[in-house]
Amino acid sequence: MKETWELYTCSAVKKGIRVENNLDDDLHEIMGSRKQIKQVLLNFIQNAEKACSQGDKIIVKTYMNSGWVCLEVRDTGKGIHPDHVDKLFSPFFTTEQKEPVLDWPYVNALSQIIMDVFS
Numbered sequence: 100m101k102e103t104w105e106l107y108t109c110s111a112v113k114k115g116i117r118v119e120n121n122l123d124d125d126l127h128e129i130m131g132s133r134k135q136i137k138q139v140l141l142n143f144i145q146n147a148e149k150a151c152s153q154g155d156k157i158i159v160k161t162y163m164n165s166g167w168v169c170l171e172v173r174d175t176g177k178g179i180h181p182d183h184v185d186k187l188f189s190p191f192f193t194t195e196q197k198e199p200v201l202d203w204p205y206v207n208a209l210s211q212i213i214m215d216v217f218s
Contacts, residue, residue: 103137107144108157115153121160129168135209142206143172149195150176 108118129136140159147157151174160171179187186192190207 117156147174
């Protein structure tokens with residue numbers, strides 16, 4: 100996670116977005132594809148950056164909770180419009196004016212698999 104964090108936060112900092120990481124160095128190993136987990140984390144960070152303006156903040160935190168490795172990505176950006184909440188996991192849904200990102204169905208499927216396995 101640190102590698103993905105360090106790789107991507109440069110973009111946010113250049114836009115005047117503050118970044119904070121609270122990554123626990125003492126986490127249990129998790130099962131799964133390192134590449135897929137990085138892709139999901141990157142997508143979360145990119146989405147947080149898109150919601151933020153200059154002066155906003157992105158916070159990524161990892162921690163243990165009852166034996167589970169937990170990841171939080173929060174931001175102080177504009178938030179999600181209430182009309183969009185029920186569409187968050189719909190393939191190809193976007194509020195952007197440009198074409199949807201082609202990797203979104205992949206990231207959406209991975210996120211759903213992770214939630215199904217660990218819920």
